[in-house]
Amino acid sequence: MLDIAIIGAGPAGLATALRLHQQGFRPRLYEAVPEIKPLGVGVDIKPYAVKELTELGLYEAFCAISVEAHESIFYTGHGQQIFAENCGRHMGYDHDQRFVHRGQLQMMLYNAVQARLGEEAITLGCRCSRFEQDEFGVTVWFDNSLNSAAPTQIRADVVIGVDGIRSVVRSHLLPESVRTHFSGLTLYRGVTVMPPFKTGGSILHIGDPIRQGTLIVYPIQNNVDGQGNQLVNWVIEQNEKPQSEEDWNQHTGVKEIEHVFDDCKLDFLDVSQMIASARECYLFPLIDHDPLPAWSFGRITLLGDAAHAMYPRGGNSVCQAFVDARVIAEKLAAISDPVEALKAYELERREKVNWLVLASRGEGPEVVRRIVEERSGGKPFEDIETIFPYEEALSIFSEYHAKAGMKIPTEHASAGARKYKSVFTTSN
C-alpha cells in the first residue's frame, strides 16, 4: 500500500485524509501548529461540498454545527432589493447549502480523522521546511521546534502539499508563485451574537462596490447562547487601504467601518448596530494566487488553498478543496503508478478550478450590485426591471453556478423569478 504524507491539517488536508482512508489508504498528516484550535469565522458550504461531506458519513455531525441556507438576496447600498434566489434544496439541488464557523468545521474533520485513522495519524508542531524526491519516494524535512517528539525527517511514496495560501510546498515547486496577488481590497471579518433575521438562514449581499464597498452577512451557528440567538458572520470589503498582513488571526476594532452602511435601510436588520456590537473582528487583505501552471511534480502534488487560493467571494475555496480530496483519493486508488495518478488528479481538477480563481477575482455574481450602481447612478430606483431586467440577472447567476459545478435545476429558475418579482419593492 502507498505510504502517503499530507502536509497541513486544515479543512482540506483533513478531508483528503478521510477520502484516502475510505479508499483503503492509511495517510499520515503533518501540521505546523502545536494545537488545532477552532480559528477563523464563517465559510459558505455549497450543495456540491455538502455532498462530499455526506459521502464522508459526516452529514449529521455537520448539521449539528452549521446553519441551513434558505435564500440569497442582493441589495443596493440603500437597501433596495436587486435579486433573490433560493439556496440548496430550496433551489432544487440534491443537497443543502450550509453556513459554518471555519474552526468548527476543521474540528469536526479533525475529530473524524482521529476516530477513523487513530490519533497517531496526525503529528502536530511539525512544520515542513523542504523536501527532495527521487525515483522511489520523497524525503521531507520538518522544523519540530514546537514539538520535540515530532520527527525532523520522514520518507513517503507520495506527498500532498495542503499547507494553505502561504504554502511552503508550493513555494519550492513553483518559486515564482510565492507572491500573492493583492486586490486592493481589505476584508473586515466579524461575528455578532444576535437574534435570527428573515428565514434564519438568509445570506445578504449589500452595498454598492463603488461608493461604499460590500457587506456580506449570514448566520453560522444556531442558538449560540442558549437563548435562541445566532452567531452571525459578516464581511466588509473596503478599498483604498494599504495591504494588511497576510495573517488570518489579525484582530481589529470596528471603529473605521461602524458607519459605512448607515444609509442601508432594511426593515429586518439594523446593519450599523450589528457591526457596532461585534463579538470579534479580524483584518485580512483580499488576496489570491495567479492560477498555477501545474500542481503535480512527480510524486508531489498540491491541494486546497496551496493549489488554488482564491477570493472567498463566491464561497468556493473550501468547497473546491473537498472535491480535490475525493478526486485525488479516487485516482490514487485506481491508478497503480502514483506519478500517473497525481497527473490524472491534476488533469481533472486544475483547469476547472483555475477558471474559478479568475472568476472570483472578477467579482463573481456580486457583479450584479455594480451593474445596478452604474445604471442607477447610485440613486434609489423606481423599478428594478427597467434598469436590470430579471432575465439578464438570471443569466449571470446561471452561468456562474454552472461553471462552479452547480447548474440551476431548470424548473427552479422560474420559481426564482416569481420570488424575485413578488419581493421587489422600492423600500427594501
Ligand SMILES: Cc1cc2nc3c(=O)[nH]c(=O)nc-3n(C[C@H](O)[C@H](O)[C@H](O)COP(=O)(O)OP(=O)(O)OC[C@H]3O[C@@H](n4cnc5c(N)ncnc54)[C@H](O)[C@@H]3O)c2cc1C
Ligand atoms: C487560522 C485560519 C483561519 C482562517 N479563517 C478563514 C475565514 O474566516 N474565512 C475563510 O473564508 N477562510 C479562512 N481561512 C482559509 C480557509 O480555511 C481556506 O480557504 C480553506 O478552508 C481551504 O483550506 P486549506 O486546508 O487548504 O487551507 P488552510 O485552512 O489555510 O489550512 C492549511 C493548514 O496547513 C498548515 N500549514 C501551513 N504551513 C505548513 C507547513 N509548512 N507545514 C505543515 N503545516 C503547515 C496550517 O497551519 C493550516 O492548518 C483560514 C485559514 C486559517 C489557517
